[in-house]
Amino acid sequence: DTEVTQTPKHLVMGMTNKKSLKCEQHMGHRAMYWYKQKAKKPPELMFVYSYEKLSINESVPSRFSPECPNSSLLNLHLHALQPEDSALYLCASSQVDLVNYNEQFFGPGTRLTVL
């Protein structure tokens, strides 16, 4: 299984809602990533988890809260978002060999619209 799955595919939420994005992989990868991609722009790294611990937070606002409950699962909890947070949210995973991070496998993304 060489797939990263993301649910839901699409999400529409109001600014007062709380929702979560889910990402799953069964490739035994110990690094997992969240990226944000605005239309016609490249993906931007948000968070990196390595061995279920948060290793990189790219100064992301606290209304985005990541969670890695186990080595196969990565969540992104959303609360009090703004319309400008509307974007494609991509999850990725990779093998980690000591300090070497290998190629990243990306999911198809969750298209988020904040009204």
Next chain:
Amino acid sequence: DAKTTQPNSMESNEEEPVHLPCNHSTISGTDYIHWYRQLPSQGPEYVIHGLTSNVNNRMASLAIAEDRKSSTLILHRATLRDAAVYYCILKSTSGSRLTFGEGTQLTVNP
């Protein structure tokens, strides 16, 4: 992170070779050159990576200049399915971070 420069767009004809250039004049000795591509409505997909020597895999070839300040991704026979945004990324040996630039939009004409 060291920066890469790519043309905004390129066009090719189906079944012809495509050479996608990338400049990275500030590359450091520990930076690998990675290529990813993003097909429409999909997440990015790993294509190939290399350090100093030219590399081949089932998807493409990577030609790296001797001074490592530039590289070229080669698709030997473009198909319509190869139409995508191609990203050239420098990645430190031990780093987890991928910093995407603007990439090259490749259009393949039938």
